[in-house]
Amino acid sequence: MRLASILVAICAAEAFAGTTPEDGAVIAKSNDSTVSELMIQIAGHEGDPAEKVFRNIRIPWLKNVPAGTFLTIMKDGYAAALGVRCEYCHVEGDFSKDDKRPKRAAREMAAMHHGINQQLAKMQELKPRPGGRFINCSTCHRGAVSPLSDE
Numbered sequence: 001m002r003l004a005s006i007l008v009a010i011c012a013a014e015a016f017a018g019t020t021p022e023d024g025a026v027i028a029k030s031n032d033s034t035v036s037e038l039m040i041q042i043a044g045h046e047g048d049p050a051e052k053v054f055r056n057i058r059i060p061w062l063k064n065v066p067a068g069t070f071l072t073i074m075k076d077g078y079a080a081a082l083g084v085r086c087e088y089c090h091v092e093g094d095f096s097k098d099d100k101r102p103k104r105a106a107r108e109m110a111a112m113h114h115g116i117n118q119q120l121a122k123m124q125e126l127k128p129r130p131g132g133r134f135i136n137c138s139t140c141h142r143g144a145v146s147p148l149s150d151e
């Protein structure tokens with residue numbers, strides 16, 4: 001009896017904390033519309049380097065990516081890999097701000113991902129793969145904020 005009521009209390013607390021995963025389709029729709037709004041704002045400059053169009057691009061290999069492609073990377077690469085909305089990493093209304101810890105963590109992750117690809121390219125004992133070998137955010141995250149199994 002006692003244990004059961006404790007369990008009920010824990011479950012209720014979790015539900016209250018909002019741990020139910022949000023519907024992926026709802027998140028995807030929100031991200032699509034955020035990107036559409038930004039595409040309108042940068043209209044005419046989609047092909048210009050991201051660092052010229054946006055204000056705070058620090059990841060070296062993203063600086064020269066066309067601004068339109070950069071937004072696709074944000075949506076299909078970053079947000080979809082983690083299964084989150086843009087706002088998980090970004091302050092609403094100003095994408096250049098670094099206030100949110102996950103945005104800063106994503107920069108560290110980008111460096112790790114880049115390093116792994118450089119190491120993969122140097123490996124001698126893998127079987128040949130004509131297109132080369134690249135991992136990306138989804139290789140680990142697969143739609144979840146944490147790829148670690150203990151959470």
Ligand code: HEC
Pocket residue numbers: 031032034035038053054055056057058059060062063071074075078079082084085086087088089090095096097102103104106107
């Ligand atoms: C997992 C975290 C994460 C998610 C989710 C994410 N971003 Fe980003 N975003 C970043 C990081 C990190 C940068 C900075 C890149 C750099 O320093 O080169 C950035 C930069 C940007 C910038 C440039 C802002 C500026 O002026 O410097 C825009 C615009 C942007 N993101 C849009 C989006 C959109 C739209 C979405 C959702 C579809 C999104 N981001 C989802 C991490 C994220």
Ligand code: HEC
Pocket residue numbers: 078082102103105106109110113116135136137138139140141145146147148151
């Ligand atoms: C080699 C595996 C791996 C790759 C590749 C990877 N991540 Fe991660 N990521 C992790 C692990 C492990 C954690 C820590 C999870 C934890 O502590 O629960 C993490 C955590 C994060 C977090 C922090 C989430 C939070 O709220 O604390 C963000 C943001 C993130 N990753 C974004 C990215 C992005 C963006 C990419 C691609 C550029 C990426 N990750 C690539 C393994 C990876």
